[in-house]
Amino acid sequence: MPCHHFIELKVDDYLTGRLTPDDKRLFDDIIGRCPDCRSFLEEQRAAYDLIHEVSRPETPELYWSGLEKSILARIESSDIKTNNEIAADDAGPHRIWNAVIPLAASFLIFLVSLSMGDKVGKVAGSGPTAANTVEINSAQTSYASLIESPEIIAISYIAASPPGTFGF
Amino acid sequence: MNTEIEDLVRKFVDGDHAAFAELVRRYEKKVYGVAYRMMGNHLDADDVTQEAFIRIYKNRESIKTASFFSCLLMKIATNFAIDLIRKKKNRFVAIDDDTTASQALKAQLIDKSLGPDESMESSELMAHVKKAVDMLPPRQRTAIILHDIEGFSKDEIADIMECPQATVRSNLHIARIKVKKWLTKNKP
Ligand SMILES: [Zn+2]
Numbered sequence: 001m002p003c004h005h006f007i008e009l010k011v012d013d014y015l016t017g018r019l020t021p022d023d024k025r026l027f028d029d030i031i032g033r034c035p036d037c038r039s040f041l042e043e044q045r046a047a048y049d050l051i052h053e054v055s056r057p058e059t060p061e062l063y064w065s066g067l068e069k070s071i072l073a074r075i076e077s078s079d080i081k082t083n084n085e086i087a088a089d090d091a092g093p094h095r096i097w098n099a100v101i102p103l104a105a106s107f108l109i110f111l112v113s114l115s116m117g118d119k120v121g122k123v124a125g126s127g128p129t130a131a132n133t134v135e136i137n138s139a140q141t142s143y144a145s146l147i148e149s150p151e152i153i154a155i156s157y158i159a160a161s162p163p164g165t166f167g168f
Numbered sequence: 169m170n171t172e173i174e175d176l177v178r179k180f181v182d183g184d185h186a187a188f189a190e191l192v193r194r195y196e197k198k199v200y201g202v203a204y205r206m207m208g209n210h211l212d213a214d215d216v217t218q219e220a221f222i223r224i225y226k227n228r229e230s231i232k233t234a235s236f237f238s239c240l241l242m243k244i245a246t247n248f249a250i251d252l253i254r255k256k257k258n259r260f261v262a263i264d265d266d267t268t269a270s271q272a273l274k275a276q277l278i279d280k281s282l283g284p285d286e287s288m289e290s291s292e293l294m295a296h297v298k299k300a301v302d303m304l305p306p307r308q309r310t311a312i313i314l315h316d317i318e319g320f321s322k323d324e325i326a327d328i329m330e331c332p333q334a335t336v337r338s339n340l341h342i343a344r345i346k347v348k349k350w351l352t353k354n355k356p
Contacts, residue, residue: 012315043344043348046348047344048316050297050347050351051297051301051312051316051344051347053297054297054301054317055294056201064196067192067200067217067218068193
């Protein structure tokens with residue numbers, strides 16, 4: 001194995017002190033006699049030493065208890081289910097209602113849009129769900145400002161992600 | 169992985185809420201730390217942290233061991249963070265991502281060290297290093313944060329990032345060279 005292959009392979013373990021004694025001896029030996037390997041190590045070590053010193057973000061203790069509460073509340077309040085539970089539910093007898101109810105709701109909104117004129121109908125057709133559409137309309141919220149909000153980006157992204165996006 | 173964590177993970181998989189709450193307490197700082205360094209702001213780091221725990225809760229039936237739990241948690245967090253970064257990519261000027269390992273090796277031979285006259289205040293330097301890390305493309309940023317800052321091994325990072333160890337290695341080496349070059353070019 002050429003010396004620089006060995007150094008490239010082992011440099012990260014060298015920097016983090018994970019080399020075996022045998023590898024450490026060989027590593028030091030190569031570094032002592034090969035200027036190219038030495039210069040590679042020096043550069044990697046200079047960057048590692050700087051990056052390694054980047055400190056943890058300062059976060060007040062109060063934040064952590066709030067975070068814990070928020071996560072647990074999301075799990076307890078909503079109907080978060082495991083993937084197996086979702087699969088079991090999908091096979092259940094009420095499955096048909098999952099299809100019928102949104103269809104009925106869409107039809108209802110269509111009727112409302114016909115009776116109220118063009119404006120509501122256009123938004124109802126483009127919005128993600130009937131409930132969101134009503135909220136956006138009634139609050140007169142700027143859709144552009146909603147899109148800029150990271151929470152909305154995250155929520156809409158999660159909603160739009162096909163299964164498997166996050167490795168499942 | 170200690171037996172206490174093994175025990176908590178087993179209870180959590182069986183649906184024990186108290187065990188889950190304890191796991192959140194034990195791992196939230198680690199997840200948030202990685203998320204914050206990847207996202208560069210509190211709001212997104214908070215979002216990534218919450219989502220990681222919600223998603224692992226949903227997927228708890230696939231968890232077999234405590235080490236798998238921590239790996240899966242970091243995998244979910246970093247994947248979610250990478251997706252968020254990509255969505256916001258237009259807001260960043262990324263350090264170019266087309267450098268190959270061999271180009272990087274050549275680059276390191278011509279690159280110069282920072283030099284003694286370039287010393288600066290420690291906190292200012294750290295802020296600058298953080299900025300350089302923020303400029304890295306998402307996968308190089310993930311590898312360097314997990315390895316050089318959080319101390320994960322290349323094996324663990326390969327699991328978390330779902331790629332061969334050789335890819336982790338080249339991401340690390342290229343990322344370090346880019347950070348150093350960026351610091352040399354962009355003095356504060
Ligand atoms: Zn050599």
